[in-house]
Amino acid sequence: MLSIQDLQLYSKENPPLKTLGRNEEINKSYIKFNSDKKNKEQFIKTINECLLKQDYYFHLNHFPYNIEPHIEHLLLWWRKDINIDKLIISKFNNKVITYWINLPDNNSITDIKHAHIFVIK
Numbered sequence: 001m002l003s004i005q006d007l008q009l010y011s012k013e014n015p016p017l018k019t020l021g022r023n024e025e026i027n028k029s030y031i032k033f034n035s036d037k038k039n040k041e042q043f044i045k046t047i048n049e050c051l052l053k054q055d056y057y058f059h060l061n062h063f064p065y066n067i068e069p070h071i072e073h074l075l076l077w078w079r080k081d082i083n084i085d086k087l088i089i090s091k092f093n094n095k096v097i098t099y100w101i102n103l104p105d106n107n108s109i110t111d112i113k114h115a116h117i118f119v120i121k
Contacts, residue, residue, distance in 0.1 A: 002067045007098050007118050012085070015100035020065040030063040034108070044111050051079045051112070056087060058117075067118065071097065074117040084115055095119040 002020060010016050022030060033039045050057040056078040064073035076084060076099075088099055099117040104110070 002065055002071075004068070004071065004097050004120075007067070007071070010100050011098050012100050012115075015103055016106065017103065019106055022063060023066045026063055026066075033063070040109070044109065047077050047112055051077060055080050055082060058091065061116070070121050072119050072121050074119065076115045076117055077112050078114070079112065088115070088117055092117070092119045 001023075021027070047057065056076060058074055058076050061073040061075050067073055076088065078084070084099075088096060097118040097120060099115050101113070101115050
């Protein structure tokens with residue numbers, strides 16, 4: 001289980017080189033979801049529809065990494081050039097633990113720019 005200290009090893013300047021683990025139940029759901037191409041296509045379509053109405057979109061990660069219960073794993077999706085640093089800090093203030101954009105080899109959705117954000121609940 002990842003703690004605040006574990007997560008703070010990573011940042012926008014130093015993202016993880018590989019996927020951080022999920023708990024067994026969430027990982028099974030993640031694998032099942034990804035095994036059907038239509039799920040991913042529908043998910044991307046839904047995010048794109050949100051981004052037609054707004055410049056960015058935050059939501060809880062449906063398949064969060066295995067983190068301590070007092071931490072939330074969110075995603076920020078965007079299309080246009082925006083200052084994600086300013087946006088994340090203004091949205092979550094001092095609750096932000098860290099955030100990053102996955103490296104291309106560690107990115108399951110490459111169609112839309114997104115960042116992983118970890119905050120204290």
